[in-house]
Amino acid sequence: MATETTLDGLCINTTRTLSMDGVQKANSGHPGTAMALAPVMHTLWDRFLHFNPTQPRWLNRDRFILSCGHASMLLYSTLHINGFDLPLAELMNFRQLHSKCPGHPEYTPDHSLTPGVETTTGPLGQGVATSVGMAMASRWLGAHYNRPGHEIISHNIVALCGDGCMMEGISGEAASLAGHLGLSNLIWVYDNNHITIEGNTALAFTEDVATRFMGYHWLEIHQYTRGERGPVALILSRQALPTVDRSKYASATGVKQGAYVLADADGTPEVMLMATGSEVQWCMAAHEQLQADGIKTRVVSMPSWEIFEHQSKAYREAVLPPSCRARIAVEMASTFGWDRYVGLDGRIIARADFGASAPLKDLLKEFGFTVEHIVAEAKALVGRK
Ligand SMILES: Cc1ncc(C[n+]2csc(CCOP(=O)(O)OP(=O)(O)O)c2C)c(N)n1
Numbered sequence: 001m002a003t004e005t006t007l008d009g010l011c012i013n014t015t016r017t018l019s020m021d022g023v024q025k026a027n028s029g030h031p032g033t034a035m036a037l038a039p040v041m042h043t044l045w046d047r048f049l050h051f052n053p054t055q056p057r058w059l060n061r062d063r064f065i066l067s068c069g070h071a072s073m074l075l076y077s078t079l080h081i082n083g084f085d086l087p088l089a090e091l092m093n094f095r096q097l098h099s100k101c102p103g104h105p106e107y108t109p110d111h112s113l114t115p116g117v118e119t120t121t122g123p124l125g126q127g128v129a130t131s132v133g134m135a136m137a138s139r140w141l142g143a144h145y146n147r148p149g150h151e152i153i154s155h156n157i158v159a160l161c162g163d164g165c166m167m168e169g170i171s172g173e174a175a176s177l178a179g180h181l182g183l184s185n186l187i188w189v190y191d192n193n194h195i196t197i198e199g200n201t202a203l204a205f206t207e208d209v210a211t212r213f214m215g216y217h218w219l220e221i222h223q224y225t226r227g228e229r230g231p232v233a234l235i236l237s238r239q240a241l242p243t244v245d246r247s248k249y250a251s252a253t254g255v256k257q258g259a260y261v262l263a264d265a266d267g268t269p270e271v272m273l274m275a276t277g278s279e280v281q282w283c284m285a286a287h288e289q290l291q292a293d294g295i296k297t298r299v300v301s302m303p304s305w306e307i308f309e310h311q312s313k314a315y316r317e318a319v320l321p322p323s324c325r326a327r328i329a330v331e332m333a334s335t336f337g338w339d340r341y342v343g344l345d346g347r348i349i350a351r352a353d354f355g356a357s358a359p360l361k362d363l364l365k366e367f368g369f370t371v372e373h374i375v376a377e378a379k380a381l382v383g384r385k
């Protein structure tokens with residue numbers, strides 16, 4: 001991972017070590033979730049949320065809710081790093097009596113306890129349910145107080161939740177209402193890590209959450225993005241993923257357009273690699289190799305076809321120039337939908353079936369989800385060795 005040397009990497013690792021230290025000092029709980037979610041938190045707080053750490057009650061701030069309240073050290077570390085009035089001494093006072101860093105985030109209306117904590121969380125499912133109420137409140141305020149040219153209320157509500165939240169019925173009820181109301185100011189990030197206190201979720205929870213959310217009329221997509229037509233659920237991958245070095249590659253703000261150029265060649269690309277979510281990592285590695293072999297390669301991250309289709313023709317053609325017909329899409333699920341983007345000359349590395357089980361490494365190799373295979377396909381497409 002190149003991130004260790006970058007400011008992003010430093011922020012992420014500092015969030016992790018602060019969380020570890022807090023848990024260690026309190027000798028209570030474990031820092032696993034905080035460590036795993038540190039990159040997500042960093043991306044949210046650094047790239048998406050609008051807030052002012054010196055004015056934690058600023059009316060139009062985005063609201064962040066840690067619905068997996070058991071990972072509270074993650075929130076405290078993040079608030080500390082982002083300049084909220086939560087000094088290191090308070091962090092090291094985690095889980096002590098009268099601490100500003102209690103075992104679960106605790107809300108006080110004047111933010112006197114923990115600045116930046118927007119609601120009390122801990123009972124699983126509660127935080128995400130509260131987020132729907134907040135999104136409704138924001139819509140109500142906007143409808144009453146915004147005037148043309150004076151949009152004083154425009155904030156978003158972002159909730160981070162885990163398997164436990166999705167298992168609780170209340171999250172489903174709240175999500176149903178959010179979908180019904182079309183609350184596009186609401187985003188849930190779901191850490192589907194398949195583990196709870198009791199063990200693997202396979203023991204008790206095998207429903208298809210993504211399909212359920214589609215039924216609720218949520219716009220479900222697999223990478224960080226924002227939808228304009230209804231609430232959005234972002235389902236994080238269960239595999240360990242390298243973090244993209246954003247100082248070297250394009251900023252993640254392009255996700256708002258549904259698709260964007262993540263890595264590029266000098267001049268017109270000869271070949272384009274397209275993917276979403278965890279497949280992007282292989283495209284990035286293939287990009288490095290192809291570029292080194294003198295083949296001009298572009299990587300396009302496509303978190304949402306739907307949002308991309310709503311962009312101007314100029315933008316769409318800037319991202320996917322029609323002149324470049326050597327295109328490869330990589331998707332660990334079905335080939336469905338990609339033909340539109342790879343065109344007649346392109347290739348799709350995907351699966352038309354499902355059900356095989358084996359260690360992940362063996363499956364990936366068997367099905368061609370490897371950097372070597374992508375590189376070979378790309379070279380075959382452009383007729384080079
Ligand atoms: C309603 C409710 N029931 C039980 C608990 C106790 N509890 C705290 S964390 C946890 C497991 C949460 O698992 P998950 O949401 O997957 O989080 P992860 O372990 O992945 O961080 C449970 C059962 C709780 N906080 N709330």
Ligand SMILES: [Mg+2]
Pocket residue numbers: 162163164191192193194195196
């Ligand atoms: Mg879990």
